[in-house]
Amino acid sequence: MKKCVMVGIAGVGALAAPAVAGTIGPMQYLSVADSPLQFLGANAQLENFEDGALNTPGVAASAGFVLGGSAWVDSVDGDDGFIDGACVGGHSWLQNVAVNGITFTFSPVFGGNLPNWAGIVWTDGHNPAYFEAFNSLGQSLGVVVHNNADEMYQGSTAEDTFVGAYDTAGISYFRIWGTMGGLEVDHLQYGYEPVPAPGALALVGAAGLLFRMRRRG
Numbered sequence: 414m415k416k417c418v419m420v421g422i423a424g425v426g427a428l429a430a431p432a433v434a435g436t437i438g439p440m441q442y443l444s445v446a447d448s449p450l451q452f453l454g455a456n457a458q459l460e461n462f463e464d465g466a467l468n469t470p471g472v473a474a475s476a477g478f479v480l481g482g483s484a485w486v487d488s489v490d491g492d493d494g495f496i497d498g499a500c501v502g503g504h505s506w507l508q509n510v511a512v513n514g515i516t517f518t519f520s521p522v523f524g525g526n527l528p529n530w531a532g533i534v535w536t537d538g539h540n541p542a543y544f545e546a547f548n549s550l551g552q553s554l555g556v557v558v559h560n561n562a563d564e565m566y567q568g569s570t571a572e573d574t575f576v577g578a579y580d581t582a583g584i585s586y587f588r589i590w591g592t593m594g595g596l597e598v599d600h601l602q603y604g605y606e607p608v609p610a611p612g613a614l615a616l617v618g619a620a621g622l623l624f625r626m627r628r629r630g
């Protein structure tokens with residue numbers, strides 16, 4: 414199954430200085446090697462829930478809990494040590510009511526700065542699925558929608574999808590939600606990094622697409 418990598422670029426108005434902001438994804442994600450974070454530097458956090466808790470600094474969730482030790486777990490594939498289409502040995506973050514969504518709210522823990530880059534991996538639920546991030550001015554960076562759900566709910570991984578956003582004005586929070594059933598996510602990631610120029614980030618997207626095409630070749 415071919416997946417498309419889309420990198421959205423949008424200017425945000427009403428700022429004293431030109432802001433660089435946009436969305437990243439939806440893009441297939443099977444391990445941390447698929448993360449755009451690796452291109453943006455080392456000053457970042459990755460929460461994979463494998464220690465049974467949401468405890469990376471500077472973030473709080475409005476709802477949900479860690480799910481592990483169950484056939485119903487939809488962790489990122491690589492968290493059990495193997496990219497093999499299975500993930501029951503891993504852990505995820507489950508919200509039983511997808512329509513209510515999960516809001517992840519950030520604190521300025523990066524030298525007094527909010528993260529300017531944030532994302533998460535949607536790992537289970539129904540179609541369609543939604544993601545929306547807001548900057549420090551309360552402005553939406555746009556809604557990312559995908560229909561990658563396989564409508565199976567016991568640990569399939571080919572459907573797993575990264576969604577994210579970035580903004581030089583800082584990201585205050587993002588929300589991920591669905592329209593029915595439950596919602597599972599994994600690999601919450603965020604950081605304060607130099608936001609690349611739009612052209613550079615477009616190249617990152619192109620490089621990611623080439624990587625995925627080669628890997629499946």
Ligand SMILES: [Ca+2]
Pocket residue numbers: 489490491492493494495496497498499500
């Ligand atoms: Ca696996």
Ligand SMILES: [Ca+2]
Pocket residue numbers: 461462463488489492503504505599600
């Ligand atoms: Ca996990």
Ligand SMILES: [Ca+2]
Pocket residue numbers: 487536537568569570571572573
């Ligand atoms: Ca899944």
Ligand SMILES: [Ca+2]
Pocket residue numbers: 536537538562563564565566567568569572
């Ligand atoms: Ca599924």
